[in-house]
Amino acid sequence: MAFQKPSHTFTKIHLKALQTNNFKILFALSFTVFINTLSFAQDISPKKKTINRSVKDSVIISKDSLRAPELNEKIQDSTITDSIPPKKELLENIVNYHADDYTKFNQKKQKLYLYNNAKIDYGDMNITAGYIMIDYTTNTVYAKGITDSIDGYTQKPVFTQGSNVVEPDSIVFNTDTKKALIFNSKTEQGEGVVIAQVTRKENDSVYYLKNAKYTTATNLEDPEYYIKLRKAKIVPGKKIVTGLANLFIYDVPTPIGVPYAFFPQSDKQTSGIIVPSFGEQNDRGFFLQNGGYYFAISDYVDLAVIGDYYTNGSYGLRFESTYAKRYKFRGNLGFRYENLISSELGFPDYSKNTIYNIRWSHSQDAKANPNSRFSASVNLGSSNYYSTSSNQINTSSFLNNTLSSSVSYSKTFQGEPQVNLSLTATHSQNTGTQVINMTLPTFQGSVGRIYPLAPKSGTKKGIIQNINLQYSVRGENSVQTTDSLFFKKEMFDDLETGFQHSVPLSTNFKLFKHFSLSASTSYNEVWAFKTVDKSYDVDLREFVTETDNGFDAFRTYNFSTSLGTTVYGMFNFEKEGKDPKIKAIRHVMRPSISYSINPAFNKYYENAEVINADGLTEGELDIILDGVDLEYTRFEESTIGGSPSRNFSSSMGISLSNNIEAKVRDKDSTATESKKVTILNNLNFSTSYNFAGDSLKWSPVRVSGGTQLFDKKMSVNFGATLDPYALDNNNTKIDKFNINNNGSLFRLTSANLTTSWSLSSKKGDDKDRDKDKNIEENLRSGGRADDLFGVSQDFANQQINEDDDDEEKPPSEFYNFKIPWSLRLAYAVNYSNSARQNEISSHSLMFSGDLELSDKWSVGASSGYDLKNAGFTYTQLRFERDLLSWRMNFSWVPFSSASSWNFFIGIKSSILSDLKYEKRRQADITF
Known part of the structure; x- marks a missing residue:
């Protein structure tokens, strides 16, 4: 249909409906179906294959010439596969x-x-x-x-x-x-939390923020501090990159900030720079301390390399490593070296000193290998390290005169009998005398107890069946040297080597049902690889000793027996119809008597050769040698097994131990049983009598005892020595009883008393001070297991040690009406009167205490008073403030040669540990 303008003429077309014949249509459809059903297409027969002329069988099976028609493959149109992916x-x-x-x-x-x-x-x-x-x-x-x-x-x-x-x-x-839009989010990133008003999540690994806050505070609704991030990008688990950022404290901005910042975020340990602290020391000028690099070597071991530098040329270097493998072992290793210069070159007080210290601690898990064990506890170095080091105040080691080390490996071979082997290297160092004793190493082997005459089953009875023997061997390389010769050639020239073999044979049995009798004999053999040859020089009036290198040995034996029993005494105060406070007192006595014989081995002794260069006569020599003992043994410098005795000994020992306990009424009315209270934990008496001695046959009576009072919070230990012999006018002991010399039965020659008392409030009892890191540092350095000498402060280690205190604490209170407190007291007094001096040789009182003014404030002090010399001992004052995410502490040693103070405030979190302020005055140490 065409549209024209109205002025145009157009022709109208009329549609007329068509007429159809239903019968004709039905016939046409039926015919079509019939033809499609019965008609077939003519196939062209394929070309027949040629007949193979070779006949394999006389019977030929003919094949039908008509073959099933092959189906033509349908070829798929390439246009069906579309290059456009489906939606x-x-x-x-x-x-x-x-x-x-x-x-x-x-x-x-x-x-x-x-x-x-x-x-x-x-x-x-x-x-x-x-x-x-x-x-x-x-x-x-x-x-x-x-x-x-x-x-x-x-x-x-x-x-x-x-x-x-x-x-x-x-x-x-x-x-x-x-992608996502996140409003008012709080996202945990590593140890901190990011708080942002609007966050745009670009993809799974990138977030963009604006005007965000980064904090490690626990109260995220009102954090006590945060770092404001104007613009930031977060890659979760990897990093936070930010532009201008500065510190806010309770929403108050501070001038502490950076134009840009990078916060590493990782679930694993990562390596990184340790930012140093700066300051000024009295005689070394300005310094940078505790700066370096932390290496996260693997999941099992790390390493921190830290150094110090002072403007006067002094420097220090430290290596600290911690390693651990679960269910196997754990430990830490540290090496510290410092080259310290005092004053300036050219000044009269100029001095230079090099010090070092090595510490190693290793422990093996008990489940790792039950039959072998390796452990180490090493603390060695310069004797004046703890007194002159510029980067730590280790009060326990500063006052301690001994450094000690031990490294050991032991192996057990199970069986019958059991065999034990061990290797141990030890070190003992006196920081006052600078004398060092070492064993490199000590070998010990032993075979378990063998009962050769015991029955194969059942209990052992009688003297014969209880006969048992053992075997042990000990080999040792030992040396005594000084600081200046430590690990030098001269030190190894003085190395002493020896072996000791011991075979004890013993038995025990009951006598008259109530007595226990034991007897033993022991055979010992000592191998020495160095002996001495002595001569006496008349002109010099002294012995000349020469060392002979070569194998030599001596053998000794002894016999001993002991008889003991236990006597129980009960004093019952309970009466019918009465309930006394003290119900009963039990007294336990364990008396014992022993006898031992040690033969004289004179065959190993000889007289030193007399060197007479001036040709003196025999009479003149007798005058010179009068009172000089020329007899010696070539084994007298043997470091293992001692030397053979030249005096016959036949002695009897007597001892008596006591224990006294009481049964009292319990204050708790609901208790069904009485309460046990210790009156005397132990009270011991011992002495001996030498039958072979020509004089002074009785040894002094030694008394020792101890008890615990006030619900085991106070311990008391005491001791005394009572001598039965008198003194002459020269205060020399003589062979005459003191009671026969118009005196008492015994003469008190020495006595000592030590007591310690720990007091605390009920809340203070909940504190486990043994877990305190500073106390652990005391023990690691060979100091006390308490804070009576103060607590250690290692300024180097506090930069790399994380705060593990994750315990949630209640918010701080302005005033704590129940103030937790703790107080530790130690009192010691020693009395000497061996030569009628009748004096108090030492008399001191030590004390330490802590006071919690609130849940976040604590103050403490450690000091003492020398009652003999009337003066205060080493004193340390300290206070600490828990600022939630921050910590602040101050310590002060007001007097002594190590007087100093230290102030520190910083964030607890390890990722922001460099955000801190530290100021201290170090001790003025002169070399």
Whole structure:
């Protein structure tokens, strides 16, 4: 149909309906179906194959010439495969959802609504919130909390994707592009939390923020501090990169800031720079201390390299490594070297000193290998290290005169008998005399106790069946040297080597049912590889000793026996119808008597050769040698097994031990049993009598005892020595009893008393001081297991040691009406009267205490008073303030040669440990 202008003429066409014959149409369709059903197409027969002329069988099976027609393969049109990929579905993954109140789907708007404790799982994404809406047309998810008239805004969304968790107020997430807008989010990144008003999630690994806060505070609603990030980019688990950032304390800005910053984020240990602290020391000028690099070598071992530098040329270097393998072993190794210069070159007080210290601690897990064990505890170095080191105040080692080390390996071979082997290297160093004693190493081997005459089954009875023997061997390389010769050639020239073999044979049995009798004999053989040859020089009036290198040996034996029993005494105060406070007292006595014989081995002794260069006569020599003992043994300098005795000894020992306990009425009325109280934990008496001695046959009586009082909070130990012999006018002991010399039965020659008392409030009892890092440092350095000498402060290690105190504490109070406190007292007095001096040789009182003014404030002090010399001993004052995410402490040694003070304030978190302030005055040490 064509449209023309109205001015044009056009022709009208009229349509007329056609008439049809139904019978003719039905016939045509029937005929068409019949033809299609019965008609066949003619196939062209394929070309026949040629007949093989070779006849394999006389009987030939003919084949039908008519073959089944082969079907032609249908070739697919190449245009069917389209290069344009099909359109993705609306959602690629299955959506699992749940809500407590209702789940509603709007078919027209293609939206799903979830309300109250709604939850959606979509691939690796999980969202929980009070209200969630899914728009299938735009592939977006919207989540927010719900508002309650009582609780306010609750059920805030929690968005989780992989290991990344975000807690915003609301979130819009596109399931197609993986992008999201997050409002008022709190995201945990490493040890800190990022708080942002608006966060744009670009993809799974990149977030962009604006005006965000980064903090390690626990109170995220009102953090005590944060670092404001104007613009930042977060790669979860890797890093935070930010522009201008500065520190805010309780929303108050500070001038502490940086134009840009980089915060590494990793679940694993990472290497990094340790920022040094700076300051000024009295005689060394300005310094940079504790700067270096931390190497995260692997999951099992790390290394921190730290150094110091002073403007006067002094420097220090430290290596600290910690290693551990679960269920195997753990330990730490440290080496410290310092080259210290005092004053300036050319000044009279100029001095230079080089000091070092090596510490190694290794422990093996008991489950690692029950039949072998390796352990190490090493603390060696310069004797004046702890007194002159510029970067630590180790009070326990500063006052300690001994450094000791031990490295050991032991192996047990199970069986009958059991065999034990061990290798041990030891070191003992006196920091006052600078004398060092070492064993490099000591070998010990032993075979378990063997009962050759015991029955194969059942208990051993009688003297014969209880006969047993053992074998042990000990080999030792020992040396005594000084600081100046330590590990030099001269030290190894003085090395002494020896072996000692011992075979003890013993038995024990009951006598008259109530007595226990034991007898033993022992055979010892000592191998020496160095002996001495002595001569006496008349002109010099002294012995000349020469060393002979070569193998030599001596053998000794002895015999001993002992008889003992136990006597129980009970004093019962309970009477019918009465309930006394003290119900009973039990006294346990264990008397014993022993006898031993040690033969004289004179065959190993000889007289020193007399060198008479001037040709003196025999009479003149007798005058010169009068009172000089020329007899000696070539084994007298043997360091293992001692030397053979030249005096016959036949002695009897007598001892008596006591224990006294009381049974008292319990203060708790609900208790069903009485309470046991220790009156005397032990009270011991011992002495001996030498039958072979020509005089002074009785040895002094030694008394020792101890007890615990006030519910075991106070311990008391005492001792005394009582001599039965008198003194002459020259205060020399004579062979005459003191009672026969117009005196008492015994003469008190020495006595000592030590007591310690630990007091604390009930809340203070909950503190486990043994876990305190400073106390652990005391023990590691060979000091006391308490703080009576103060606590150690290692300024180098506090830079690399993380704070492991994750325990949540209640908020600080302005005033604590129940103030927790603790007090430790130690009192010691020693009395001497061996030569009628009748004096108090030492008399001191030590004390330490801590006071918690609040849950966050604590003060403490350690000091003492010398009652004999009337003066205070080493004193340390300290206080500490827990500032939630920060810590602040101050310590002060007001007097002594190590007087100093230190102030520190810094963030606890290791990632921000460089954000700190430290100021100290170090001790004025002169070399």
